[in-house]
Amino acid sequence: MVFGCIQFSFTQDLLGILENEQENVPKYTSATFKMTRIAIGHSIETRKKGILEIFVANRFWNTPETRTQSFFVDRLSSRIALEYGISDRLSFGAGGTSFDGLFDAYLKYKLVRQRDDGQGSPFSITLLQNSSYNSSAFPGTTESFSDRLGFTSQVLIAKKFSQDFSLQIAPTLVHRANLSSTDDSKSHFAIGFGGRYKLGSHLSLVSEYYYTANPIESFDVYGPFALGVNWELGDIMLQFMLTNAQRIEDGAFITQTRNNFNFKNPNLNFGFNATYVIHFKRNLKK
DSSP: EEEEHHHHHHHHHHHHHHHHHHHHHHOOOSSSSSSSSSSSBBOOOOOOEEEEEEEEEEEEOOOOOOOOSSSSSSSEEEEEEEEESSSSSSEEEEEEEEETTTEEEEEEEEOOOOOOSSSSSSEEEEEEEEEEEEOOOOOOOOOOOOOOOEEEEEEEEEESSSEEEEEEEEEEEEESOOOOOOTOOOOEEEEEEEEEESSSSSEEEEEEEEEEOOOOOSSSSOOOEEEEEEEEEEEEEEEEEEEEEESSSSSHHHHHHOOSSSSTTTTTTTEEEEEEEESSSSGGGO
């Protein structure tokens, strides 16, 4: 009887210790956006260590010319990239785009993580640094390597308000070495807004918009906008969207979207992103 009481007391004390230890473990918010892109732009999400993503983005549109391609669409832009989780909070990616000949690479670091337990930060912050190289021919000029470079810096700030609803704001600085005109600024400040609303266990409605405070002046540009759905299928993630952005690389679509968002050709484009996730360590896959 005495031994039973001692054992019961010891068990209670052990449970109390485990509960106290559990209370001290930070409860971070997960799956604010699920995917590393909201639609056309980056989300705060980074991939876990040892996970490789094969990312393919496509934009399809028709031209207003009287003589156009009769099969499906007139124009297509594609970007193929590899993106890897160096750690749970640091990702690296690199890829190339067919339409404008841009090759780019980025580093993405989750600086602050939102917590669910009411302590710590009420939102998440991710830093993104992108660099691009323009391989296309510039008419009548012989630019050096440095003249073909572009840089995009972003601070991605997001909050998951509920299991269904998340918002993000993205202050952005885009710097371009090559200018279309001397009237244009080399640096452009923009701010992006993005949101996600969960429609089901694997389906979400997403939207994004970018406003540029000092846009390019040598030709007409508009704020890129996207409206679409994200569909999660295990290790394959699909994104379908309507957007006015033909370009895919970050600095290019933010500052050089030449068409407004409406149903006139070529203003409305169909976008399709596909991400395939490869787990190099079996214990990373849940």
